[in-house]
Amino acid sequence: xxxxxxxxxxxxxxxxxxxxxxxxxxxxxxxxxxxxxxxxxxxxxxxxxxxxxxxxxxxxxxxxxxxxxxxxxxxxxxxxxxxxxxxxxxxxxxxxxxxxxxxxxxxxxxxxxxxxxxxxxxxxxxxxxxxxxxxxxxxxxxxxxxxxx
Amino acid sequence: xxxxxxxxxxxxxxxxxxxxxxxxxxxxxxxxxxxxxxxxxxxxxxxxxxxxxxxxxxxxxxxxxxxxxxxxxxxxxxxxxxxxxxxxxxxxxxxxxxxxxxxxxxxxxxxxxxxxxxxxxxxxxxxxxxxxxxxxxxxxxxxxxxxxx
DNA sequence: GGTTGACCTTCCCATAATGGGAGGGTATAG
DNA sequence: CTATACCCTCCCATTATGGGAAGGTCAACC
Numbered sequence: 001x002x003x004x005x006x007x008x009x010x011x012x013x014x015x016x017x018x019x020x021x022x023x024x025x026x027x028x029x030x031x032x033x034x035x036x037x038x039x040x041x042x043x044x045x046x047x048x049x050x051x052x053x054x055x056x057x058x059x060x061x062x063x064x065x066x067x068x069x070x071x072x073x074x075x076x077x078x079x080x081x082x083x084x085x086x087x088x089x090x091x092x093x094x095x096x097x098x099x100x101x102x103x104x105x106x107x108x109x110x111x112x113x114x115x116x117x118x119x120x121x122x123x124x125x126x127x128x129x130x131x132x133x134x135x136x137x138x139x140x141x142x143x144x145x146x147x148x149x
Numbered sequence: 150x151x152x153x154x155x156x157x158x159x160x161x162x163x164x165x166x167x168x169x170x171x172x173x174x175x176x177x178x179x180x181x182x183x184x185x186x187x188x189x190x191x192x193x194x195x196x197x198x199x200x201x202x203x204x205x206x207x208x209x210x211x212x213x214x215x216x217x218x219x220x221x222x223x224x225x226x227x228x229x230x231x232x233x234x235x236x237x238x239x240x241x242x243x244x245x246x247x248x249x250x251x252x253x254x255x256x257x258x259x260x261x262x263x264x265x266x267x268x269x270x271x272x273x274x275x276x277x278x279x280x281x282x283x284x285x286x287x288x289x290x291x292x293x294x295x296x297x298x
Numbered sequence: 299g300g301t302t303g304a305c306c307t308t309c310c311c312a313t314a315a316t317g318g319g320a321g322g323g324t325a326t327a328g
Numbered sequence: 329c330t331a332t333a334c335c336c337t338c339c340c341a342t343t344a345t346g347g348g349a350a351g352g353t354c355a356a357c358c
Contacts, residue, residue, distance in 0.1 A: 010325095011324085011325065011326095012325085012326095021334080021335080022334090022335075022336095023334070023335085027185065032316080032317080033335090034316070034318090035315080035316070035317090035337095036316060037337090038315080051324095052337080053323080053324055053325085053336090054323090054324095054335080054336065055324080055325090055334090055335055055336075056335085056336090059166050064295070067295070068294055068295050071294050072294050072311080072317090073294070074264065074269075074296070075272060075273055076269045077206060077315075078312095078315095079314075079315075085291070086288060088288075088291065089291050089294075089295065091286075092286060093282040093286055094279055094288070095285065095286065096280055096282055096283060096284075096285055096286060096287060096290075097283055098283040099280065099282075099288045099290050099291055100277055100280045100281075100282035100290065101282070102286075103273055103277045103280070103290050104277060106273065106297045107270055107273055108231065108256035109272075109275065110266050110269055110270040111270060113266055114263055114266050114267060114270070117225065117259050117262055117266075118263060119259060119265050120223075120224050120225045120254055120259055121259040121263070123224060124224055124252055124255065124256055124259075124266065125256060127206050127252065128249055128253060128256065131248065131249045131252070132243055132245055132249075133245055133246040133248075133249035133250070134244065134245060134246055135244040135245075135246065136244065136245055137240075137241060137242055137243050137244065137245060139237075139243070139245035139248045139249075141248050141249065141252050142234070142237065142248055143177050143240050143247075145179065145220050145224070145234065145238075146213070146216070146217050146220070146238065147216055159354095160353085160354065160355095161354090161355095170305085170306080171305090171306075172305070172306085181345080181346080182306090183345070183346060183347090184344080184345070184346090186307095186308095187344080187345080202307090202352080202353055202354085203304080203306080203307065203352090203353095204305090204306055204307080204308085204353080204354090205307090227343080227344095228343075230343075238332090299358100300357105300358090301356100301357090301358090302355100302356090302357090303354100303355095303356095304354085304356105305352105305353080305354075306351100306353065306354090307350100307351080307352070307353095308349105308350090308351090308352105308353075309348105309349085309350090310347105310348090310349085311333085311346100311349105312345100312346085312347080312348105313343105313344100313345085313346085313347105314339085314342105314343100315342095315343100316342085317340100317341085317342085318339105318341080318342105319338105319339090319349085320337105320338090320339085320340105320344080320345100321336100321337095321338095322335100322336080322337090323334105323335075323336070323337105323357100324333100324334080324335065325332100325333085325334075325335090325337090325349080326331100326332090326333090326334100327330100327331090327332090327333105328329100328330090328331090
């Protein structure tokens with residue numbers, strides 16, 4: 001009679017029901033265990049189910065969500081935008097215009113960041129071009145950094 | 150007799166000797182007062198002189214150093230690299246090869262970052278290109294993020 | 299001389315995304 | 329039954345920047 005009414009399963013039972021523990025979820029999704037816990041804590045993921053020993057267990061659907069997050073991260077979306085994207089993803093009645101707007105916003109900020117870094121690189125390349133890079137101390141790079149006139 | 154041997158000047162005296170207070174230094178260098186204090190604290194700048202009321206005072210040379218830091222930041226150098234650059238700048242016997250090596254290292258990491266962001270942008274653009282962006286829910290962008298197959 | 303507003307000081311907190319590590323409990327293979 | 333590998337929570341660190349509080353000071357004006 002003792003264990004009949006338990007709500008939380010043991011690990012072996014959970015596994016038989018198609019659940020994964022956190023390191024399996026990590027391998028399947030490419031998200032580190034540390035980050036999986038973090039995403040749960042900031043509310044990006046729903047709180048994971050637990051075994052009776054308080055171990056997190058993850059369903060196929062959880063794994064899928066983690067993969068979504070992973071891929072969105074690799075496209076450079078911030079956590080906040082990913083939260084929005086996840087909501088849209090789970091809202092089967094979303095207008096695709098909203099998704100597209102988010103994506104284009106992100107493309108634009110990528111373009112701005114790219115442009116800024118290209119300008120840095122070009123400025124620095126121009127300075128470096130004129131630096132002999134030998135044992136002597138005179139250096140157009142340092143001069144360029146010290147006087148912006 | 151009372152004030153003759155003081156080491157720390159008053160603000161008005163300091164100003165007459167060509168010193169600036171922190172907000173003047175901030176305006177002249179483009180570095181915020183907050184950051185000037187921070188740079189001092191992490192040892193990037195020597196500790197500033199003080200008035201007898203404990204206000205920081207900055208010489209022309211300090212301002213120049215702050216401008217150097219500002220410009221190096223705007224080229225994307227990290228604080229650690231800037232510390233090294235400052236040391237080289239102040240070492241009148243440096244070999245310019247060292248400066249050039251640092252610069253080229255930085256150019257390379259800029260190029261890597263640029264490439265990564267371009268790849269993000271291109272992937273996302275390709276997804277967005279096929280999204281109608283209307284009131285209907287089907288969305289190639291979300292599909293692309295959810296399945297990396 | 300006194301008041302007032304602008305400025306200075308230090309100290310603590312927050313950001314964004316990620317990881318390291320300690321201290322203590324658990325699963326599982328042999 | 330015991331290793332060992334894994335899980336848990338909690339705290340700390342990173343990078344560069346800023347916000348804000350509590351308290352002292354400077355400057356200008358009456």
